[in-house]
Amino acid sequence: MPALVLLLVILLTPILEIVVIAQAVGLIGGWWTLAAVLATSALGGWITRREGRRAWRVLQEAGRRGVPPERELSDSALVLAGGLLLLAPGFLTDLLGLLLVLPFTRPLVRRPLAAYGSRRLREAEARAFPPGMTREAFTPYATRAPEESPRVVRGEVVQDDDAPK
Template sequence: MLRVGLFLAFLVVPVLEIWLLIRIGSVIGGWQTVALLIADSLLGAWLVRREGRRAWAALQGAIRSGRMPDRELADGAMIVAGGALLLTPGFLTDILGFFLILPFTRPVARRWLSWFFGRRVRVMAARSPYGALFDRGDGFGGGDGFGGGRRGPVVHGEVIDGIDGVVADGDALDRRRRDA
């Protein structure tokens, strides 16, 4: 499914970019369209540099304080991705690049990407033969590490002491282990 989506994105996005460039060029003129593309590239480069420095300073501060810099690393990755999108000529990719870079839209992008990647991890874990071992019901693992979220049928039985094969109740087995 992801491969089909990527194929369509690499096919559809350039066609949309060319269509939009032609439409804007027919309204404001060819040279003005090129000038607008150069201007938003320069603005984007300045913004990437400024926000990249801020993200780097925040990352260093988080490391110095001894906490996990998860938000700072996500911001840095979004700034790099946004910068790459701004290098691609076209207005649609520039809009998405600015959305990832601007400090007031980045938290929205971070929440959306966190939801998207969390969903992808849950789907991939469900496909994995080991996915049930780490599922606690919410899809992020944890709990007791042995499928704590899913309960199967209860199997009643009795505890057998492995040393001498004697059937023992729980209290007698605990006393015997303490005494040994």
């Protein structure tokens, strides 16, 4: 189902953009519409570059502190997606791109996307691990702590120099 929705969005977006641009041409004229499309793309490129640098600095700072960069990583991905939308000609993609790029609107998009992603992850885990089966049952022995692994025998290696070779 999500693939079908994505396909419809990809197919309908150019049609909707053409309709909106045609409406703008009817209201303000062709040259002003072209100027507005070019101006929004230029403004979007500038905002994306600025916010991309900021997101990169915050991501690097989280790495230096040794903190998992959860929010920083999602912000970087949203800035990248928003930048791509801002570079596409059209007013609807520019509006969506600005929602993803601007720092005060990004949390409004991040929260529902994070909730959607965690819900999808829980659904995938439910399909991958049958009822009564846990993820730990599939954890390799090498990644478990030694006291959890039944195959680990604590001991000492002693080399016997008198043994025949």
